Amino acid sequence: MKAFNLIWRAMVVVLLLAAACTQSPTPSAVDPTFTAAAGTQVEPTRTPMPTPVPERTLVACLGKEPQTLFLYGGASDSMWSVLEAIYDGPFDTVAYQLQPVILESIPSVENEAVAFLPVPVVEGDIVVDASGSLVQLAAGTQVLPAGCSRADCAVAWSQGMELSMDQMQVRFTLLPDLAWSDGEPLTAQDLVYSFMVASDPALPLSRAQVDRTASYTALDERTAQWVGVPGYFPRDVSTVFWLPLPEHQLGGYPTAELINLPLSAETPLGWGPYVIQEWARGDHITLARNPNYFRAAEGLPAFDKLVFRFPGSSPFEYLDAIYSGECDVVDRTAGLSAIAHDVRIAEIDGKLNLYLEQGPAVTQLMIGQQPASYDDGYQVYQGDRPDFFGDVRMRQALALCLNREGIIHNVLYDMTGIPQSYVPTDHPLYAPVDSAITAQDTEAGKALLEAVGWTAGEDGKRFSRGVAGVPDGTELRLSLAVPQAELYHWMLEGYLAPSLADCGFAVDWQETAMLDLYAPGPEGLVFGRQFDLALITWFTGNDPACSLYLSDQIPAAGNHWVGVNAGGYASAAFDAACQSARQSRLDDLQTYVDGHAQAQRIFTEEQPAIPLYYAITAAASRLDLCGYKLDASTRSDLWNLESWDVRDDCIPQE
Secondary structure: OHHHHHHHHHHHHHHHHHHHHHOOOOHHHOOOEEOOOOOOEEOOOOOOOOOOOOOOEEEEEOOOOOOOOOOOOOOOHHHHHHHHHHOOOOEEEEOOEEEEOOEOOOOOOOOOOEEEEEEEEOOOOEEEOOOOOEEEOOOOOEEOOOOOOOHHHOEEOOOOOOEEEEEEEEEEEEOOOOEOOOOOEOOHHHHHHHHHHHHOOOOOOOOHHHHOEEEEEEOOOOEEEEEEOOOOOOOOHHHHOOOOOOHHHHOOOOHHHHHOOHHHHOOOOOOOOEEEEEEEOOOEEEEEEOOOOOOHHHOOOOOOEEEEEOOOOOHHHHHHHHHHOOOOEEOHHHOHHHHHHHHHHHHHOOOOEEEEEEEEEEEEEEEOOOOHHHHHOOOHHHOOOOOOOOOHHHHHHHHHHOOHHHHHHHHOOOOOOOOOOOOOOOOOOOOOOOOOOOOOOHHHHHHHHHHHOEEEOOOOOEEEOOOOOOOOOOEOEEEEEEEOOHHHHHHHHHHHHHHHHHHOOEEEEEEEOHHHHOOOOOOOOOOOOOOOEEEEEEOOOOOOOHHHHOHHHOOOHHHOOOOOOOOOOOOHHHHHHHHHHHOOOOOOHHHHHHHHHHHHHHHHHHOOEEEEEEEEEEEEEOOOEEOOOOOOOOOOHHHHHHHOEEOHHHOOOO
16 A cells, blocks of 8 residues: 555646646746756746838828819819819929829820811811801811911802811829729720719809710720810820719719718828818818729828818918928919918028919019000091000010019019020920020110100100000000009019100009909909000919910900900901910921920010019928929929838938
């Protein structure tokens, strides 16, 4: 029995030792132990916990809160700033050149995505005539037959005449594997759906492009094709690309409901770097990184969240918001150009980054060459205004006398330049003219006035003697309409009026509220053509704005006062050059280039208006923001938002 007990105890010890070797202790049971050999304490091995990465947020401040984000519900600059975050492209315009974003390429004749194919037309067909108007083909209609791309080969259609006209076709090919932010595929059918929405009369839209479209179809999952009505040849193919709308999400709703539907107006789906999370009206819009962004594999965008704020109504409030850190970026919609000098000083003091661009808008002195009172036949002796500007030398004298350099240097602090014409110097179609008047030359201006017949008395006042269209003894006294704004007041009082007075022009100037100045005719001062001189800024598109001076753009009773050529300038040569460029086709680049160059040459020689300076576009950001590229030709400052980042190495070095 004793031997059995010894054996049993030995077996229990062996079993306990075996159990100790196979069981793993629970974490709570682990305590420091001492090694038998050295008697030193041994710390247990602990699993390291990852350090949380802080969320990165960028705050962009806009000059105004958008009313809607529905693609066809508005067109404000602030709306497009937000849409740039959820729509990447589909095109970017960089340095006035179209760049593809979600397309394989820009359609062109060279890559065979643009074609002009002859089609037969018969009486009653919708066509675009030789002047660019949408009409029904009828006897006497002037049209461009197939193979003809210029007005000099136009023909008049007659009854029984067999006629073919060219029809333009454009194919758009999307990048592969594009997706909406909800993960659903983005296809060519979404482009077609968008076209159908834009075509619905339930939406208050201009349908000029829709009416000039013969068909818009999806050829496959990635390819959409636009076909125009015969005779319509747009040079900018982006104007016939309808931005995608998510048919899978919105297709079940009536078009009229989309204007106010939260899904389309407040939280629209996109394909860009961010997706909208929240819109707190009156305060902010919050967006988060889009995991389905087609460039996500590149590590874009850099920020987890993007917040749009609208912190004030004054440019100075936005400047303070940059100082306080409330805004990382203040875009062009905040109006910083009005206080560009203050922002420039802040940049010099190392408080922020200032971004400046010139044009395409131009501030100019518009010359009232033909007031509306001339429209019934010029009768100078029956109360009409004297024909001050009928002689081109008179307009050239104005240009020579103006102190534009003083405005640029002392009012605009050399942040912009004096234009030759209506085209920015960095535009690919800018055509310099050696004889252009840009510098002040008071003595040359006086000499021209004397040559025209405006003689100066001892008091410096000038009176007419033998001036065509002006009774002898008429004083050279002009009215000048100026918008009510501090910037314009400084220009007028300090430089425009004194420099004109030095040449002998007597100027009666009137500062006028914007709404009154630009009121429609016949009552409006500018568009009713009731001025001698007017200081205005034309906000133009990226194509050279020669249409501002076309004779068919003169506002008058006959066209219900619709037109932009409020100065009344009329030149057959200018009309021909401008229209030649505007109506040229994508397969006739040389006509396009030559027409715009010729129009600029005529403008600088005949001076229908005197360009004063390129309007300034201004934006600002925190010092360490990388990637911000202000480009006046873009739709929004946020055009490359996905590439922005904040790093210490982006701080400008002294």
